[in-house]
Amino acid sequence: MKNAMEPMSFTSDRVFSDRGRLYTESACPGKRIYGERLFSIKGTEYREWDPRRSKLSAYLTVGGKQFPFSKSSRVLYLGASSGTTPSHVADICSEGKVYCVEFAQRMFRELVGTCETRPNMMPILGDATKPEEYAMFTDSVDVVYQDVAQKRQAHILCENMDAFNAKHGMVAVKARSEDVTASPESIFKDAEKVILDKGYKIIDCKQLDPYEKAHAMIVVGRE
Ligand SMILES: C[S@@+](CC[C@H](N)C(=O)[O-])C[C@H]1O[C@@H](n2cnc3c(N)ncnc32)[C@H](O)[C@@H]1O
Structure with missing residues (x-):
């Protein structure tokens, strides 16, 4: 994991990508909904968004x-x-x-x-x-x-x-x-x-x- 994630600027500045994996910025830091991985970068928490668990x-x-x-x-x-x-x-x-x-x-x-x-x-x-x-x-x-x-x-x-x-x-x-x-x-x-x-x-x-x-x-x- 790098120190900063790139927003997917071509689609949204609210979805982040890092080496092919997608993330959203967690609105509720520390809380997992379905066992997803959480990462903190410079005080912001991101949740991995699994394409096998979510059609979006x-x-x-x-x-x-x-x-x-x-x-x-x-x-x-x-x-x-x-x-x-x-x-x-x-x-x-x-x-x-x-x-x-x-x-x-x-x-x-x-x-x-x-x-x-x-x-x-x-x-x-x-x-x-x-x-x-x-x-x-x-x-x-x-x-x-x-x-x-x-x-x-x-x-x-x-x-x-x-x-x-x-x-x-x-x-x-x-x-x-x-x-x-x-x-x-x-x-x-x-x-x-x-x-x-x-x-x-x-x-x-x-x-x-x-x-x-x-x-x-x-x-x-x-x-
Ligand atoms: C494939 S799952 C949805 C998964 C969810 N969208 C996600 O990505 O986390 C389909 C869901 O639709 C619900 N469902 C099916 N027909 C429905 C209807 N007519 N009204 C409301 N919910 C319905 C089912 O009970 C089921 O929970």
Whole structure:
């Protein structure tokens, strides 16, 4: 580890890289969320962001360059699970807010513990297919990030972008959640078509191999 890390200036000044590994600046020094490595450099603590544990890290690691998150972004995170990736998003959006939606009770309990470490993360027990269930928490967000690994992934993204007037969206499409018999490429094309038909534009689409097999990250914007 060098004495200073380089921000990934082409994507974000909030994500740091050192010899191919990614890091976020920890909003809660000394606290690990999923056993990640912590490093302190000149009084600042960084958390390693593992591309095998986070599809957003995988997207950046395979060369994805479209990164709509900034320090002040308000993010609706769908499929938050126990909060692994949401905690890195919360480090990145340190002056914004991350609304974390999860519908499985057991994961939600762990998510609540993660959110206790970061005041800008809000846990919401809700179903991502029903935006009206969590509409009372906010009128609008800057970014909808979605990783629910269930059917109709592109539809769910667009319905939430519509409901919360988001300028950007990202969806980690898991091909096998849509149809185990179809080729992943055809599933990704179908997802792109849904997004275009809903009136949004595709900013990027990258497959996440070798970190996540048969997954693609699609980055979406408004026309
Ligand atoms: C692949 S995991 C998410 C991992 C997480 N995004 C991360 O990187 O740390 C998918 C999660 O989505 C949740 N999920 C699936 N369908 C959902 C829905 N309709 N509403 C809310 N959460 C959902 C599952 O319970 C699961 O915890």
